[in-house]
Amino acid sequence: MIRLASVMPSTSMKIAVSRLFPRLYFRRVTAATISGSRHPPITSEPIPTSLAQLHLSPICRSFLIDVRNLLAVLNTRLIRRHPSNNGRVRSGRSSTAPAGRILTRTSTSNELNDDEKGERNESNDENGKEDPEEQKKKEMLRRMRNVFMVTLVIYAAFMLFGPVGDLPPGVVGTTWSDFTGRLLPTGQIWKIVVFPEREIAFVYMYAGAKTASGENLERIYRIQIPSVNRFEGEVRAAEAALKLPPELWTQIQYRRLDGVSSVLTLLIIGAVALGIYFLFKRVKISFNITDVMSSLTKTKLNIIDPHSKGGKLKIKFKDVAGLHEAKIEVSEFVDYLKNPGRYTKLGAKLPKGALLTGPPGCGKTLLAKALAAESSAPFISMNGTEFVEMIGGLGASRIRNLFKEAKSRAPCIIYIDEIDAIGRKRSDASASGFGSGSGEEEQTLNQLLVEMDGMDSAQGIIVLASTNRADILDKALLRPGRFDRHITIDLPTVLERKEMFELYLKRIKLDHKPAYYSRRLAQMTPGFSGADIANVVNEAAIRAASTEKALVTVEELDFSLQRVLAGAEKRSRTLIEEEREIVAYHESGHALVGWLLEYTDALLKVSIIPRTSAALGFAQISPRERKLFTKEELFDRMCMSLGGRAAESVVFNRITTGAQDDLEKVTKSAYAQVKIYGMSERIGPLSFPPQPGFEAEAEFYKKPYSAMLQHAMDQEASNIVSKAYFTAEKLIRDNRNLLEKLARTLLEKEVLSYEDIKALIGPPKYGDKQVIELAEHILPKPESNATF
Template identity: 40%
Template sequence: MSKENKQKNFKFNPWWIYGVVGIIFLGMYLSDQSRWSVPQKTTISKFYQFLDSSQVEKVVVYNKNSAEVFLKPAALKSKTHNKIEPTDVLGNPNIGPHYTLEIGNDEIFQNKLDEAQKANKLASYDYKTSGDWTDILTSFLPIIILVGFWIFMMRRMSGGGAGGGGGQIFSIGKSKAKLFDEKNDVKTTFKDVAGLEGAKEEIQEIVEFLKNPQKYTNLGGKIPKGALLVGPPGTGKTLLAKAVAGEAQVPFFSLSGSDFVEMFVGVGASRVRDLFKQAKEKSPAIIFIDEIDAVGRARGKNNFSGSNDERENTLNQLLTEMDGFGTDTSVIVLAATNRADVLDKALMRAGRFDRQIYVDLPDVRERKEIFEVHLAPLKKVEGLDTDFLAKQTPGFSGADIANVCNEAALIAARNNKEAVDKQDFLDAVDRIVGGLEKKNKIITPEEKKAIAIHEAGHATVSWMLEHAAPLIKVTIVPRGQSLGAAWYLPEERQIVRPNQMLDEMCATMGGRAAEKVIFDNISTGALSDLEKVTKQARAMVTVYGLNDKLGNITYYDSSGQTDYNFSKPYSEETARTIDQEISILIEAQYQRAIMILQENKDKLNQLADILIEKEVIFKDDLETIFGKRPFDKVSHEEIV
């Protein structure tokens, strides 16, 4: 590092001044050895005896009313002074003062000292005025050190100077929001946000309102109070807020919902007041609260918290600041959460969050755009097909795609490649979805055959069903917690029909059905399959109203209120009916899978043998055995 860079990185800390001053005072205090001795009190008559017997070395008189007596080293050894310690608290020789006394008549005392000095019974004496500045400072040094340590600890507990003066004493109620303005430039813009066209359009309108309010107010429009970004994790809600901070030419305050939470009562509400006070002073301004569910959870849902809960006080203050008396200011509140169902209804109403922008998982076209953004900094092979990568990652969020690109680069580097190619991305998808390969896992031949039959059963049933997801590859190499896996490319549907759900359930039960057909026995390897089909069947019966016996009824509550109730929204008789219908659905698809596999038992065994030999088979191997799949559609091969 050059000298110029070191100078730029050097930051002066005012605490260094306090440290230097403290060290100086401490040195002055320690250098005065007389402070480490403990003198004894004596009377004026005894002092005259010591003086007449030539035992006194030096006398220091303070303000003509008290004196300190320093004895000669030889006198210290006599029994008369056995109460005087020969050493001080540090183990050094006790140089005095050894005695202190009160002076009655200072004139007589002065004459006695003069006579003793003339008779060579006293080496010297001196007059001093106690209370000079050095004595005062050194005597108060321990108190100064304790006060300084207490101040330092209070600064550390209150945030260390972060967030608008939060480091000062008693300023724990100050807001911890980070301010972005022309001094703190954010380089993220809307161009860096791939996909999310609808969300960007609404967010851009808010930014445009702040930049050019007359365009809207001339027609009688009002500035929106707030916008809530809702969506699954990793879809780009915080990235959109960063883009707003980069695009808006107004102050932008950013903080997390947990920044309001503190162990001290009243701190959260105080921080909300301070945050809006700062924003109003710099208005027009934008406040961004990430993960607002930390402070905006619905009141009264937690049965174990009292009415004077600290979080509720913070929420009440936030509600008042967003839309209460005297809040007609140009301050817009942006917030992000992936748990909108737990937010308080008063927070969600129009007038506080006027707009609720749903940031959904990207579709295949948006995934292509996201891939192009994250592929830009990578060294990749020429002609890399981003359309193919987008189709291979259904259900992936923007954060997942970023992880895929990074993992592909790491895999390419691990294999000593100079550029990232298509296979690296496929391996990265497998690594993220399935987990790390465990080729050294000890598996017996019988277990390996059972795994091969299980996975071949999935592949066979899905190949024979119209609405099952098209197969990509099957492997019996253990990954993560699974002993084998079948990889599919599901069709991206907006609505799902019962026959499509039933085909998917049947394909999922194909693994256990294959074990039953081949071995006439089943194993515990179908646990994840059973969990999946049970959830699907329960959703068909209780959520989507797709069961004929129960009819067009749902027990799903989008508000999330039923999660906090101890009772079910249906009777015990209905609960038994639900359990029966779920079991009937699953068993029907299990028997259906067994029938399909019995009809194709030879092909199932042939596929399992190839799988045992190669450990990994692809779609081409299935076409060789079963022939071309008649249900494949063109829409699977092209981007819509």
């Protein structure tokens, strides 16, 4: 039987290894004489296998002893630092190492001891100066370093003595084509030994083998095998193609490597795992900190309990400006939490939940906090994005912990902000190919549904949630018995904006009373949310402070309003005179067409100052707060939007890219009239609004009409846009002199107000388009005792 010898490492490698691990050595095994062979036997050549052919037991034993000694040295250093030893230095031989082994590192240990003494002296000098927590952190870093050193040594040993990629002397690498074209036809291959684990094969030639041309061949060749399973079949096919008789076919042997590589891998993994385990065990005992997993799975609750010291919410209903209808609805929850007997004696049950919907920045979170403060109930809040993280099942666990905490503090209020993060519609198995409930978000949603079903209304727990995407929430979450109330918090009306401006203006220093500005600012900010209004007031205060003014004036308020609407001015953005002129005529075209039509909105300001929002100019209008529009009103608005493009065409006989935003608005309006509002006589009263949430459904929900009807709708929308453009162009041509006045004055002043335009070209054709004054009417008042 042939015993394969191991691969010999280089001399420098052996010296380095002997210094680290003295007992680790290599043994070469000579090949036995092959009896009965007609060819000379192979002499003792190094055969390139991995560490598999070494004597495993002595190697592993000496390797483990060396690792144990290294750990003993590191452990001695750790013991010396530990306070329980009172600074005693352990000397002599380690009790964990056998006699003689640790003596090979006496000098090294002494050096470590000297270094250690220096470190200990430095540590003792700093004890009176450093914070104890800082010392604990340093100690933890030292221990982590030691574990890293041990891991590095083990990994280095594996890399040194594991399978090597270099070929030893006497072995030549070759390719498959060279094997089949040069070696195989000679018929002098003794055998082929295949090692499946390493996907290599060694070809052993007979002594004195030569090619047909007389070239001497080496004894051993190595081939890299792409596929072990097909190797033998390809060799046989090549021999058949060479028409070699079966008795001359090459002998192929398969050999398995010993488990040294696996043993070393397991040793590395085990050493790292044990090191980490003992490290965290020491850290947990010494520093009394929670486990890593428990910190990851901990529920992140924000609890404000009015019964605890410093836990009262300072926000009341009176601090929330506007939102009158919403405050009336939520005031019933306040009355129930304060006087539950009034409702229970009539058989009424407290609604389990209320969903606050509306655009961002309208005060949904603020209203929830005010509700908790008015009811004097604990307020437990959590964001929807905090439930689901990288650990599976964490979201459902946090839902259970949330409701468990709420039940222990009942009566209380649970508030989940941005619930659409976990409350999205569950996937359909037929559409996605997977069963519902397969995602982490869906498991979290299912747990929330279960908790809200199992919640008793007599416990006094109210679940509030807010979102600005109510259209994507699951229907099971919105049904009665879960979120019974759906409270819409829309953008504030003009009266509510007036209240908000007065509230925020009271917090800054003004040159007049807040009421002096609030009415006008409310008229100029349609579509602004409460957050936008707060931003306008804050920007005015910042502007006044930056210009070193003692009070905020109308100048700063106007500046901040323009900044929020169109961005900051960019006067450093230089425009060539031709572009500046085009922008002036473009904006004048918008203003003139809107001035001459009947159903357009009031024009507040026209500017050609470049802004950071990539706008070279803008025309600010004040749209009336209306919900219903006629076909004629929509058409006039389209004409005003196309007035800039029409002015460019009439004055310069060419058009530019400046009307891109205007064209987008006009196209959207035209298609809405045809496909949604049913305002086209040709198409008729049909409506095909976009269906959110039907992306995975049948094609019918995406496009429930024929290609012919689609073509007709496209033509009708194009006709509406063309008609609006020709109307705007005719108005520009008929009033060219007024356009010239506006454009030239705008080039000179850069900004024109409503009064400036009225002085230049006269009053509007269809009456004054000034902003409609506020209607004086009584705002709704709550019937409960809550203070608004």
